Amino acid sequence: MAVGKLLLFSLAVALTAYYFYDTETITPGMVRGKKVLVTGSSTGIGEQIAYKFSEMGAHVMLTARRAQRLQEVAKRCLQLGASSAQYVVSDMKNLTSAQHVAQEAIDKLGGVDYLVLNHVGGSGSFGYFQGDMKDVLSSITVNYLSYIQLTSTALKALQKSQGSIVIMSSMSENAVKKVGDKITMTASSKEDCAEEVVKAAVLRRPELFYPYWGIKPLVLIRDFAPTLMGNILDKFYVLENIQ
Numbered sequence: 541m542a543v544g545k546l547l548l549f550s551l552a553v554a555l556t557a558y559y560f561y562d563t564e565t566i567t568p569g570m571v572r573g574k575k576v577l578v579t580g581s582s583t584g585i586g587e588q589i590a591y592k593f594s595e596m597g598a599h600v601m602l603t604a605r606r607a608q609r610l611q612e613v614a615k616r617c618l619q620l621g622a623s624s625a626q627y628v629v630s631d632m633k634n635l636t637s638a639q640h641v642a643q644e645a646i647d648k649l650g651g652v653d654y655l656v657l658n659h660v661g662g663s664g665s666f667g668y669f670q671g672d673m674k675d676v677l678s679s680i681t682v683n684y685l686s687y688i689q690l691t692s693t694a695l696k697a698l699q700k701s702q703g704s705i706v707i708m709s710s711m712s713e714n715a716v717k718k719v720g721d722k723i724t725m726t727a728s729s730k731e732d733c734a735e736e737v738v739k740a741a742v743l744r745r746p747e748l749f750y751p752y753w754g755i756k757p758l759v760l761i762r763d764f765a766p767t768l769m770g771n772i773l774d775k776f777y778v779l780e781n782i783q
């Protein structure tokens with residue numbers, strides 16, 4: 541009986557270690573020549589994701605609102621080894637423009653292997669809701685509806701290439717900077733984050749939590765003890781600085 545329990549315990553430890561010990565790696569050969577559309581790639585995590593794909597020889601299509609920044613990022617992508625680097629300027633508030641971005645990527649790259657949905661835009665303020673529905677609609681369009689538009693336009697191309705859709709949700713360096721003294725969270729580096737995102741995408745992992753021990757426990761607590769989760773999150777807000 542005791543031997544059985546010991547065996548069971550050893551098996552559980554071995555399985556846990558196997559689950560958390562990440563042995564898989566990616567090589568440039570797995571990415572070279574792949575066609576990648578990265579939204580929100582003029583700065584932040586999106587920019588770094590474009591660089592990681594470029595280092596491994598992908599064809600990258602960048603998009604955001606600022607042409608000058610996109611031009612600089614495209615130049616850097618080529619220096620890092622991208623097979624090609626192009627950009628299309630777009631404001632994701634406009635769904636026709638979002639559709640155009642996906643179509644442009646398909647036409648210019650000759651298909652899509654990775655659709656990386658990363659742009660995030662908002663009213664710029666972080667505070668209590670003041671009842672302005674214009675901001676709500678704009679935020680939903682940029683951060684949600686445009687994702688659906690891009691995906692549906694690229695769907696056939698993705699099916700053809702057996703490609704992947706990567707959807708980002710993060711509390712990144714820039715996001716933390718933007719909310720300034722209103723929260724006490726710290727962010728991981730965007731470079732490290734981008735590396736893990738690209739690896740997870742290439743290995744076709746269904747989800748990635750990064751850093752794992754900083755995020756996954758919170759997700760589990762949210763599902764099993766939502767009140768506790770609310771109490772934990774409350775500790776991160778500096779209420780006197782939020783208006």
Ligand SMILES: NC(=O)c1ccc[n+]([C@@H]2O[C@H](COP(=O)([O-])OP(=O)(O)OC[C@H]3O[C@@H](n4cnc5c(N)ncnc54)[C@H](OP(=O)(O)O)[C@@H]3O)[C@@H](O)[C@H]2O)c1
Nearest residue numbers: 580582584585604605606632659661708709710712714715
């Ligand atoms: N920033 C936040 O407030 C916030 C909050 C929660 C979560 N996040 C997460 O952070 C990730 C991105 O963070 P980050 O630090 O890389 O943010 P960031 O540095 O602010 O980058 C956002 C990117 O989206 C683009 N963008 C913003 N509004 C756009 C619009 N209307 N149309 C087209 N492109 C637009 C920006 O480029 P242009 O300015 O050139 O258009 C930029 O390239 C997202 O995955 C999101 O899940 C961010």
